[in-house]
Amino acid sequence: MVPIAYYLVLSAVLFSIGVAAFLIKRNIITVFMSIELMLNAVNLAFIAFSRQWSQTTGHLQVNGQIFVFFVMVVAAAEAAVGLAIIIAVFRARNTLNVDQIDLMKL
Amino acid sequence: MHLALFIIFAGLCVAGALNLLLQRHPINSALSLIVVMSSLAVLYLLLGAEFLAAAQVIVYSGAIMVLFTFVIMLLNAGKEERTHGSRLAYIAGFPGAAALLGLLTYIFLSHSATFGQARLGEYLATTDDISRVLFRDLLLPFEVTSVLILIAILGAVALARKEH
The missing domain is CATH 1.20.120.1200 (NADH-ubiquinone/plastoquinone oxidoreductase chain 6, subunit NuoJ)
Known part of the structure; x- marks a missing residue:
């Protein structure tokens, strides 16, 4: 038996590591990967809450798992478009460093 | 176990x-x-x-x-070369992320009994339970995501194409 709170704490830890990686990393692909890490942390929280809701009501509830299903679909679409944008940026600027992609910076 | x-x-x-x-x-x-x-x-x-x-x-x-x-x-x-990012990220970002982690951990652990085991x-x-909800109650959102995927494929191809 594992308390569901442990799963939620793990999800919070993964999300915070994702936020830290998003701030530290200078490579645009790694920044994008830390976004995926944060999405995965949220998915874990959704599944843990879905399990808790099942236990509270006494019978199986899959609403939280449906949420995760849709998050996965949107994440797949987002990864395809995002990586295409990264390829386009690399073609135009010939760098992957986010500090050098500052055309819109004041 | x-x-x-x-x-x-x-x-x-x-x-x-x-x-x-x-x-x-x-x-x-x-x-x-x-x-x-x-x-x-x-x-x-x-x-x-x-x-x-x-x-x-x-x-x-x-x-x-x-x-x-x-x-x-x-x-x-x-x-990757280590350059210094924006100063705002270091001043507000890391304490913010650490505060978020501490707050969430505190809330989850102090309400551990209500979350259950x-x-x-x-x-x-099972797949049966999920598909029962997905294809009966949520058929329209499911079909809309297929349009989303189609648009994403077209967008990815258009964005990554070499320009002449």
Whole structure:
């Protein structure tokens, strides 16, 4: 038996590591990967809450798992478009460093 | 048994995420992200979400991460140079993230009794249960996501195309 709170704490830890990686990393692909890490942390929280809701009501509830299903679909679409944008940026600027992609910076 | 499996795979998750943070070569970060996603699939299985565990392995550690490694190799990404990012990120970002972690951990652990305990093998959501909800109550959102995927494919092709 594992308390569901442990799963939620793990999800919070993964999300915070994702936020830290998003701030530290200078490579645009790694920044994008830390976004995926944060999405995965949220998915874990959704599944843990879905399990808790099942236990509270006494019978199986899959609403939280449906949420995760849709998050996965949107994440797949987002990864395809995002990586295409990264390829386009690399073609135009010939760098992957986010500090050098500052055309819109004041 | 459940606790041992949870500790092993939660440890793998956190170790993989920290490795993603500390490695300087993007391909190492991508491989450690695959470790995180695969161990998350085991955790989904422990929580009784068997369909999503399979989908996690196929979609995330399969399709999405293959796309990532492919792009890293295509662009021949080398080691990232450590430059200093924006100062705002260091002043507000890290204390903010640490405060968020501390607050969430405090709330989850202090309300641990109301969340209850997860027992292995209870409330197993089979593919049958998920598809019953997905194709009966949520058919329209499901069909709309197929349009979304189609638009994403077209957008990816249009964005990554070489311009003449």
